[in-house]
Amino acid sequence: MQPSPLTPKPKASHDRGSRLLPSWLRAYSRDTGARDGIAALIVTLMLIPQSLAYAQLAGLPPQAGLYASIAPLLLYAMFGSSSALAVGPVAVISLMTAAALGGLDPALLLDDAARMQAAMALALISGLMLLLMGLLRLGFLASFLSHPVIAGFITASGLLIATGQLKTLLNVRAEGQDLPTLLPALIQQLPQTHGLTLAIGLAVLAWLVLSRRHLKPLLLRLGLGPRLADILSRAAPVVALIASTALSQALDWAGQGVKVVGSIPAGLPPLSLPSLDPTLWRELALPALLISIVGFVESVSVAQTLAAKRRERILPDRELIALGAGNVGAAFSGGYPVTGGFARSVVNFDAGARTPAAGVYTAGGILLAGLLLTPALYHLPQATLAATIIVAVLSLVDFSVLRRTWGYAKADFLAVAGTLLATLGLGVEPGLIVGVGISLALHLYRSSRPHIAEVGQVPGTESYRNVQRHAVLTREGLLGLRIDESLYFANARAVEDHINAAVAQHPELRHVVLQCSAINAIDASALESLEAIAHRLHEAGIALHLSEVKGPVMDRLQRSDFLQQMGGQVFLTHHQAVCTLGGEFRPSTPPAAAG
Amino acid sequence: MQPSPLTPKPKASHDRGSRLLPSWLRAYSRDTGARDGIAALIVTLMLIPQSLAYAQLAGLPPQAGLYASIAPLLLYAMFGSSSALAVGPVAVISLMTAAALGGLDPALLLDDAARMQAAMALALISGLMLLLMGLLRLGFLASFLSHPVIAGFITASGLLIATGQLKTLLNVRAEGQDLPTLLPALIQQLPQTHGLTLAIGLAVLAWLVLSRRHLKPLLLRLGLGPRLADILSRAAPVVALIASTALSQALDWAGQGVKVVGSIPAGLPPLSLPSLDPTLWRELALPALLISIVGFVESVSVAQTLAAKRRERILPDRELIALGAGNVGAAFSGGYPVTGGFARSVVNFDAGARTPAAGVYTAGGILLAGLLLTPALYHLPQATLAATIIVAVLSLVDFSVLRRTWGYAKADFLAVAGTLLATLGLGVEPGLIVGVGISLALHLYRSSRPHIAEVGQVPGTESYRNVQRHAVLTREGLLGLRIDESLYFANARAVEDHINAAVAQHPELRHVVLQCSAINAIDASALESLEAIAHRLHEAGIALHLSEVKGPVMDRLQRSDFLQQMGGQVFLTHHQAVCTLGGEFRPSTPPAAAG
Known part of the structure; x- marks a missing residue:
């Protein structure tokens, strides 16, 4: 096997015994x-x-x-x-x-x-x-x-x-x-x-x-x-x-x-x-x-x-x-x-x-x-x-980093500018602490308001995309939602609110399917929110289902009793869920202005 | 339109003018x-x-x-x-x-x-x-x-x-x-x-x-x-x-x-x-x-x-x-x-x-x-x-919450136990601050070491899954990696290290395709890491490509010059990328013990 150029050099992988005598010294x-x-x-x-x-x-x-x-x-x-x-x-x-x-x-x-x-x-x-x-x-x-x-x-x-x-x-x-x-x-x-x-x-x-x-x-x-x-x-x-x-x-x-x-x-x-x-x-x-x-x-x-x-x-x-x-x-x-x-x-x-x-x-x-x-x-x-x-x-x-981050992402700009001003104004230690605080807070703020898209089928494919960005097909009585964030304490409540609001906009709903392809983890707070969501939907006569749950997330859900409580099913792909549960096709939703 | 049971009651949606006279009072x-x-x-x-x-x-x-x-x-x-x-x-x-x-x-x-x-x-x-x-x-x-x-x-x-x-x-x-x-x-x-x-x-x-x-x-x-x-x-x-x-x-x-x-x-x-x-x-x-x-x-x-x-x-x-x-x-x-x-x-x-x-x-x-x-x-x-x-x-x-979180996720258990002990041992204010600190730190720790899977094609479908969990087909000279986390400062370096190591294991590689379906955001730190990755791969004669980039992430990448620097292409689906770039099929990798 020819070594790739990115293979670590031998000096980094010498054996434990000679750790104190570096290899470069032996070949000097x-x-x-x-x-x-x-x-x-x-x-x-x-x-x-x-x-x-x-x-x-x-x-x-x-x-x-x-x-x-x-x-x-x-x-x-x-x-x-x-x-x-x-x-x-x-x-x-x-x-x-x-x-x-x-x-x-x-x-x-x-x-x-x-x-x-x-x-x-x-x-x-x-x-x-x-x-x-x-x-x-x-x-x-x-x-x-x-x-x-x-x-x-x-x-x-x-x-x-x-x-x-x-x-x-x-x-x-x-x-x-x-x-x-x-x-x-x-x-x-x-x-x-x-x-x-x-x-x-x-x-x-x-x-x-x-x-x-x-x-x-x-x-x-x-x-x-x-x-x-x-x-x-x-x-x-x-x-x-x-x-x-x-x-x-x-x-x-x-x-x-x-x-x-x-x-x-x-x-x-x-x-x-x-x-x-x-x-x-x-x-x-x-x-x-x-x-x-x-x-x-x-x-x-x-x-x-x-x-x-x-x-x-x-x-x-x-x-x-x-x-x-x-x-x-x-x-x-x-x-x-x-x-x-x-x-x-x-x-x-x-x-x-x-x-x-x-x-x-x-x-x-x-x-x-x-x-x-x-x-x-x-x-x-x-x-x-x-x-x-x-x-x-x-x-x-x-x-120049101020200009570059301004163009790329305002949150990163705020982190640069905040750290800069805090360090100049308060000194190095407070400046550093403020900077780390700002960048953590901005990260959490962003992930606390996740992007949630209603998805529909791209005609002729098994692919499901945002109804607001693509001309897609949806089905009577079924709402497909893709949550673009891991679920954890900082966004659990926001997700709950969003799903309740989305469901309220769709009368005669029978099934809600959460497409979980972008959910990399679900913590205990989010699990409680999911239970609350399932409970409320159940009381309203609506079944909650999941699709495309990742392996590590599924392993963990199986250790709780959520899947039994949820009532609905877990599907390997979103397409399977739609085929199994869906009613009549509805006319293709015209995509709104890109956003 | 028949109101769904989850539609907000009128009391929550009364108009701005009568905010000070609650609707329940008018209908008492x-x-x-x-x-x-x-x-x-x-x-x-x-x-x-x-x-x-x-x-x-x-x-x-x-x-x-x-x-x-x-x-x-x-x-x-x-x-x-x-x-x-x-x-x-x-x-x-x-x-x-x-x-x-x-x-x-x-x-x-x-x-x-x-x-x-x-x-x-x-x-x-x-x-x-x-x-x-x-x-x-x-x-x-x-x-x-x-x-x-x-x-x-x-x-x-x-x-x-x-x-x-x-x-x-x-x-x-x-x-x-x-x-x-x-x-x-x-x-x-x-x-x-x-x-x-x-x-x-x-x-x-x-x-x-x-x-x-x-x-x-x-x-x-x-x-x-x-x-x-x-x-x-x-x-x-x-x-x-x-x-x-x-x-x-x-x-x-x-x-x-x-x-x-x-x-x-x-x-x-x-x-x-x-x-x-x-x-x-x-x-x-x-x-x-x-x-x-x-x-x-x-x-x-x-x-x-x-x-x-x-x-x-x-x-x-x-x-x-x-x-x-x-x-x-x-x-x-x-x-x-x-x-x-x-x-x-x-x-x-x-x-x-x-x-x-x-x-x-x-x-x-x-x-x-x-x-x-x-x-x-x-x-x-x-x-x-x-x-x-x-x-x-x-x-x-x-x-009982100690037992429940222990069964579901050790990180949540640590947050409960840490808050409990800190509050008992230090008093209510330090206890609360310690608790919030622990839960934030654990969240960041988890997302700082993202799950990264090498993916291959599930035979007969357009679906790509983890080679370690499924019997899938991979192609000569092409490495498909799915990163199960948004990219941000806390995991930028870990992702860089992981990709370098994965590439080092695959000699004769021509293309790396990052499947971005689980990436919900890329901040400025992660963008710099991606640039560094692309640069290193380029120097090693390997092209970097992206697939299934989400709309909001793509909008932002287009505001930077990364897509020009990257050299490779952006594909709508991972299957497209593999069909366009892939070499001969390699024998199906036997899935390792589930893990």
Whole structure:
């Protein structure tokens, strides 16, 4: 049997015994190693400024970002199912970390060390939750974050992050986890803007934006090879980092009031314990859950996008375990919550990473940076990092989804717009909860008012269709109804009302046949409604029948006594029911205007 | 055209202009008046002890129960759509009122007057919510309380109420809104039991239980007419009330430590203002919402049960308005939240009430009792009322639903059991919220893992069924899949995974046809998944087609560009698709063991 291109690769199906020794490692070649090495170099150059910047965004000391990029990368390489995913601090999770810490009782965060311990506890709780979800195979939970909710949330987060970084760019004080707090504070502080800081920030911003668009074509025109041009253009943020640090030191910007990163402890990530304070854990439980789910959804989407390009398969439950392990690792090595990042994974993939070993090399690169480079970062202006963040997150902002969902379905549009506004207006946690609430409520609202069609025979066929859309034949004394929804508590009463009303419109009715081809389940509430319907029809001298009941639904109905109580029959096809029960044909109903 | 028995009665369809003058009033006859009058007498006799008792259950002075039985009855008679529903204080809503007041900041309830004002505010908020829901036609919201959740909640409430009344029967102090608080407190206080109080309570309890079972047959055997026997046997609680009050006064039970009702202000219900304190309103908003929904669901169920017996129709939006008006009325006349009660409505109906005028007469009877009888109630032992409550609520307790749902569907069983345990363990409000959460989560869980069947042709027909359940024909190079669920965010990824896996099992595949007969909707998340599926299949050289897409789903797909991107075709029937695309027949697949 020739394997289909969609057959999972062997790496996903290796046997249980060797689970801890990934198959890619056993088949590792020199060529693969070289590709992985180059990818790792590029990603390392990208990650150093980004890790420092995201730690600043999370309100943590810069080294936390570096530390969070080491152990998680190693652990993901051991357990993950994607060959190109790069795990570490990312923008949205850093924002959510800041919001989680900002929402804590101030008595729990007396100093920077306590704050760091709380961030590590957040990573630990989130990691344990992810591991638990993986072990219990609860990956399906992530599907409750609908695409519209994620789209609205990510765009709003990008806007919130960019707005929040303005305070660093202006060198003013303005706190807040949502726009209604943040914006007035920023505007009020505008007169206190520090000119030199702003100038540095804008210069870095301009460099990053321009280099992103024009540097690679320029280098190619200057005659550099495509690979080198690629590496150099990706290193633009590192160049900004080096140049602004050097200028800052040479011109003593710190002395002129520019905020700089300051001293970062050099050395290996500390093997440290996160806080185990039960009060803190209780307060962090909900934020950790949201961080886990958002992180997992973001990471799996990235992994699946990349896997599709190489016809690999992502195993969601393995991903939960790998991300869980990564977060637990971050918690014990001075980091904070991490997940698979979009930008760095795409860069890793494009740069040619073939196996998780690329992640191991990247971790080594960052470890080296942490060991050797941190003293050199003392004079790095915080405004450089703020500009790095702003450029990174503005690519997350995408309003086109509003237009697309508006055209497709208003309910999805409402979910996007609601999540977007709630996140901007209330902050990330309430925004996410509101978004999930809206999408669930809209789903339930829709399925609570099912489409019910009266059906008739398409002349010359055994097919029965909506009398309002097709020219069909109906029979005296028989009403055929097709309910286009599974029957459950939210629509049980609506179905009851609809059937009563439909029956009331048809005098001299003898039989009602419910065509059940679109009914995938009937819960206990709906069963009671069906009993009530059958009872009322029976009292009115009308028999209730069912047709085209699906196997699983029939199995369940047979476990109740409804079929005996109903009185009528169950037919395999609707045509059979009509032939058995029907009276004279009635003149074909002319179809009404399509609707 | 002869009207069908299920046609709504004229009273439900009178024109807009005369909405405030109900049609039953224009056609009111002497005979109907006599029937209504007798029903009102019986209900009044039943309501006097019950109103006093439920006020005690709500933790309010006894007259609040009487007052809550006057204005609401009159207002419901004006606006309601049921001819037999009796509105007033009921057990579950009284318990929820006690829980709502018990959950308030003690600073808001400094004395009994403040407590009463808070109860009136609760009725006002709940009334306004019901009116708003009625005006916005949001009656469908009530359908989110599934039958299993209601069943579990009502049974648990009955148990909580009965347990709570034990403290009055024992004459000890024990507070608590849930069993884990209440039971230990009761057990600890057991040694303080007041013997005489317990004896009175048990005697009344025995009388009520025995009279409920044996009094009517006994009276009939003594030669009384059936109607008189009925009235007298329904008056058993009034007899208990009169007898225990008389004995209490004669033997000075109050002097021996038996708690009595004490002085009740005589006269008309006071025209009083509920509290308008915004802090209080904020704290009462959630309890008021839950009370509104539970009250509405209980009331509409009772009304529909009774209406079905007379082939009348209940208009849920009118019921919302009528109950809203009733609660607003209660709020301004010294009452507390009310709804349509099961027991009193059934008694009203059985006693022959023909029109809402019966409610007006009942209101008159209770008003008279409030004016004339209250001084006589001074010596009424509280234990008599506790026994009345216990007998009334034990009829709510019904564990058979656990057995029935266990047999029918485990998910429904979980919803009943979860609601029951959460209500007993955490109290009424958390119990209800947990119950709704469980039933929504189970519904979503089920629909997040849809049943997907590979289908083949039933030989000799144009019908396509599950290859695992039927002996069917399939074709080389063509895979037919029927997805038994609407596609939406919660199952989009699962469907994607399932199709990828199914395709991987079929080498040399050229076409995949999704039979969409059971797909009632496709949201934006699912559309993205379909695009991803089509894209992956296309890259593997396989075309994706759809068959039997429903009208509303097709309308929406045509608004997106999916049908162009998909590449394949859309067929009206699955048979057409197979005839157009299919290769050679393959040998009939033997059906596997039914499953």
